Amino acid sequence: MTLLDNTRAxxxxxxxxxxxxxxxxxxxxxxxxxxxxxxxxxxxxQDLETSQWGYRFxxxxxxxxxxxMMTSELQSGSVAYSVLADPSRWRLIxxxxxxAAASAVPVGLAAGTVSWAIAVLLQGGDxxxxxxxxxEQYRIVLAATVLYxxxxxxxxxxxxxLERSAPAMVLLLLWPILIENLIxxxxxxxxxxxxxxxxxxxxxxxxxxxxxALSPGWxxxxxxxxxGVLLAAAVFRFRHRDL
Numbered sequence: 001m002t003l004l005d006n007t008r009a010x011x012x013x014x015x016x017x018x019x020x021x022x023x024x025x026x027x028x029x030x031x032x033x034x035x036x037x038x039x040x041x042x043x044x045x046q047d048l049e050t051s052q053w054g055y056r057f058x059x060x061x062x063x064x065x066x067x068x069m070m071t072s073e074l075q076s077g078s079v080a081y082s083v084l085a086d087p088s089r090w091r092l093i094x095x096x097x098x099x100a101a102a103s104a105v106p107v108g109l110a111a112g113t114v115s116w117a118i119a120v121l122l123q124g125g126d127x128x129x130x131x132x133x134x135x136e137q138y139r140i141v142l143a144a145t146v147l148y149x150x151x152x153x154x155x156x157x158x159x160x161x162l163e164r165s166a167p168a169m170v171l172l173l174l175w176p177i178l179i180e181n182l183i184x185x186x187x188x189x190x191x192x193x194x195x196x197x198x199x200x201x202x203x204x205x206x207x208x209x210x211x212x213a214l215s216p217g218w219x220x221x222x223x224x225x226x227x228g229v230l231l232a233a234a235v236f237r238f239r240h241r242d243l
Contacts (some may be wrong), residue, residue, distance in 0.1 A: 112143060
């Protein structure tokens with residue numbers, strides 16, 4: 001089988017999985033809900049960045065979609081049949097990663113743009129300007145379009161390493177929301193290691209709210225390189241795994 005054949009097969013399997021589709025749907029609905037709630041309540045700061053706060057809670061579900069692409073086969077043992085069909089194990093991981101990332105692109109695009117549209121609609125022209133007047137504003141609104149696919153790649157890698165859905169899903173859900181914040185809040189070392197936390201870098205790309213951290217462009221590059229290294233390690237692990 002060629003890489004293209006593998007990708008077609010993985011696409012058919014993923015799009016036929018209700019769990020995979022529900023995770024992508026959550027990646028859409030959670031940011032929309034956050035935008036609706038935050039702009040529906042006057043207690044919160046209503047600016048362009050606020051319209052994208054929900055991406056932090058939607059992105060982990062996209063990572064979980066990547067996790068399920070791996071763990072569903074690893075747990076059931078059906079991955080052995082995939083390897084029999086194509087002994088080149090790296091192609092299996094790469095094809096799953098390609099499908100996961102490609103599926104996440106439109107989800108991220110819709111998550112960011114519709115969240116912004118909800119904010120504009122609910123604000124009704126009163127308050128801070130939410131117009132997309134320049135590159136910085138477009139970066140904020142379209143950030144999820146590039147961050148969601150990277151999170152999906154991280155999900156593929158985590159699923160390959162942990163091999164079980166439950167622990168991998170818990171890790172992907174808690175890592176961006178809780179674990180990194182706990183590490184960044186540690187005394188003495190928290191500020192020193194904050195710059196190397198991958199999901200903190202993703203936040204920096206969106207909001208650019210820490211003048212001492214990486215610039216948005218470098219933050220995105222770091223997040224992408226982190227995912228790439230993790231995925232490469234997952235390919236190595238899978239190639240040497242007993243089936």
